[in-house]
Amino acid sequence: MNDAPKTALAPTLSDVAKLAGVSRAIASRALSAQPRPVSADKRERVLRAAETLGFRPNPLARGLASKTVNLVAILVNHIHDLSDLDLFDLLLAQIQAIGKQVIFIRIGAGEHAETFLRDGLAYHVDAALVFSDFADAGTVRRMFRNNAVLMLNGHHDAGAPSVTMDEDQGIREAVADAAAKGVRSALLLTGRTMSRVEQARIASYRTALARHGITQLGELAGDYSYASGRALAPSIDVDATDAVFCTSDAMAMGVLDAHRRHFPEHRPARFRLYGFDNVSLTQFDAYPISSIGADKRDYVAQIVRILEQPARLARVSEQVLVATRFVPRLTG
Template sequence: MSTVPKSAPEPTLSDVAALAGVSRAIASRALSAQPRPVSADKRERVMRAAETLGFRPNSLARGLANKSVNLVAILVNHIHDLSDLDLFDLLLTEIQAIGKQVIFIRVGAGEDAERFLRDGVAYHVDAALVFADFADAATMRTMFRNNAVLMLNGHHDAGAASVTMDEAKGIGEAVADAAAKGVRSAMLLTGRMMSLVEQARVASYRAALQAHGIELLAELAGDYSYASGRQLARQIDVDTTGAVFCTSDAMAMGVLDAHRQHFPDHRPARFRLYGFDNISLTQFDAYPISSIGADRKEYVAQIVRILNDPAGLASGGGHVLVATRYVPRLTG
């Protein structure tokens, strides 16, 4: 009777350490995705030994030993805004740089979001980063059975850390720019007004316009998208409107395309146009839109700094404000 030959045992961390001539602890540090103190010479020996033996670190086992899974949940309503792409590409890069991976959880909006948050079954993660409009920290802690919740949606829940953009500063600068150029009337194109972030953003525009004596002719609600900006652009009276402020760059792009005839060489002939988010596309020739935004690297750095302090995050490690600024371009 034939027998199936036994496969060779998988190489272990101890095997790697022995071949490299270092302790098991040093081998572990050298192979960790997180920055840990180990000399370049020893790290090179360990990496060479691991390659020789065909050793692959067992992330699950390491996570169990450290009581972590190196997994971070990011909760969003959806991902379709152009600003989302700029932000999340950078955020994923920086989270992976500290040895963690990301899962996105899309909760939708309105009743769908509320139902998901009420009935959703969450993953076992080290932390949850909450961008979704409707989520509160207490619900997140219950869903994930974890106190490590970072609020990024404008909710300042007691006991939960948060990072928020100080949007009033950049908005004030943009409105001041319009006033200095003789603007006396304006329209405001907004996104989802159920969002606490959007409510605060709109309130900042109203206050700045009033402070500079600019009449707010109308507020038109959209959904941050290019399509909604292009559709709302039909309601702009170019003869009475001195400036159009959009609460997203994507909406401003839709307005610009709908009124290209009023922007010869991208410069305003009938009304000035201002966006929000300072997305990467506004740096290209096709959409040189004056905008408002925070330094994304600083924003992401603050998120990762808090994420990298599990004890502080779990205990509600404070509230951080990241300043925004006005970025002038041709349409302003």
């Protein structure tokens, strides 16, 4: 004799409809997060029935019916920069605010990235947001079998919209600030130079420095991290260098900590220090670094605006530029 307790079946949408005295279609509309027509009386009866039965809508089943799953893929190289944390916290909140959830996919570099992209994924998503510069729009479409791809990595691929920060504007302002303060020589600390975004950033610095007659003493490559800035700091000739421009705030923080003696009360005694990204930590007393950055809320708003138009997302090659600006602080 089998005395094992029977498992109660979870209530279904049909059970809710029966208890509320409405059709299954009406119950579905009443429980939908989308603005769908149903009378206030029937909606109230359905919600009360669902609460009584402990019914929870199945998002997968709903997705199969609507051909959406309310899931967005975000493709990244990594998440370890301070700027990543600031940006993705805000982006995640805004995507969830429009009723969608996120999966992060870390692609990495080199041959591993090519294999990863070629082999594809077993995810069904409504859209893919591509921050990784190891991926192009065509490959991502094939990965997800979906044309809804938004490029956020500096690539402008045919058939895919993009949102890009206009970094040149902020760089021009920062270099002009340095020139106005008597800077005549400068060193550039860069991130990963194989990145298309970083290549454009470096080119903007070179052009701006030349325009103001500032001698560029060289370029030292890091990886955007605090550790790389700290490691490169001893290579700075503080007697010959008027300014150090870092292509990330985290690197600038590493430089500042290594050369604190040259920044009494955070002010430059030997060389001026400029960062990039305008991360939230630069607003605190410990790291008042002059920086460059876009309004992240504006940047995220542009992403979400496009994300909310799936038909346009899959067809229109819209290119949106979000301006950056120079933010002066004590180290500059």
